[in-house]
Amino acid sequence: MPVKSSNNTTANRFARAGYNTIVKRNSVFLTTIFVSAFAMEMAFDSISDRIWDNINKGRQWKDIAHKYE
């Protein structure tokens, strides 16, 4: 039972837009879940790889390989 006074807040309008575009159709909902899972995974991996390589700068094989090729 939505309360009248909260119907037009920005948060509420966002929530409704989100619901209507993503959750309403199950096909869209599932596709969104899968696509965003892949996207998150790729983003997470590439960011942590970048941090890792930065912590270990000069220590890994790829940092010294150019000397021997």
Place this chain on the structure above:
Amino acid sequence: MFRLSAQTTRQAVQRIAVQARYQSTQASAPLKAKNTAMVAAGVATAGAIAYLTMETVDANMLADGLHAPVLPWDHKKPLATFDHAAVRRGYQVYKEVCAACHSLDRIAWRNLVGVSHTENEVKAMAEENEYTDGPNDVGDMFQRPGKLSDYMPRPYANEEQARAGNAGALPPDLSLMIKARHGGADYVYSLLTGYQDPPAGIEIREGLNFNPYFPGGAIGMARVLYDGLVEYEDGTPATTSQMAKDVTVFLSWAAEPEMDDRKKMGMKAVTMLAILTGLSVYLKRHKWASMKTRKILYNPPTPKKH
């Protein structure tokens, strides 16, 4: 002698702890003195417990081997990979020095690719060795040059030959040496750099060498590393300690080749779990918010006044 004094100290500590505990229960003491006694008792008890649970110190260092000092290996930091330049130098030391006596059975040529050498380098190194293969069409074994999938060649054909070549002592396989000895990398480094003349009163049999880090003190392996023994291609000065350090890093890699990936995985897993913990805390608070802010009030009926 040391054992004896350790025992007396321990008994003394026990006595003090008991006394202190007893004192703290005396109710007649004035408040301030009582507090002081409580604190003293607490400190003494904690100290005594710490002391009693400590490993007993054993003065017989010769029989057990001198405990290797803990060294600041930078590959042991939680987020550090191996220093692959050191692994490469360490392989060179293994190849040029240790491989004359020690096998490295669990490492294949292919394991070096992308770790310390390029594929072409490793192929060339493997081809320098002959391996027995077969049988061929007519059932004969034949010799062929090594390839990437072959394992490191052994210096001796069997244990008897290895012992015969080393005055009866067997040079152990080094693949898992870092994991196989108490102290690990610290021990191997200390062992390689710890050779010295036996102290007065200690007889070392012919063919054995004195090394305080080796349990018993008399080791079949003579000192092998001397300044300038190898020539590093990257220009690092080949001091005894440098070579010992590099070969120890190489052996640490050989014992744990998966370490780099494992630590990276660990970093990712811990990050992910931290995020998920945050999310679940938020979700819990979100779900409970209505409960926690609800005010439950009970107004008892007021007795009627007559």
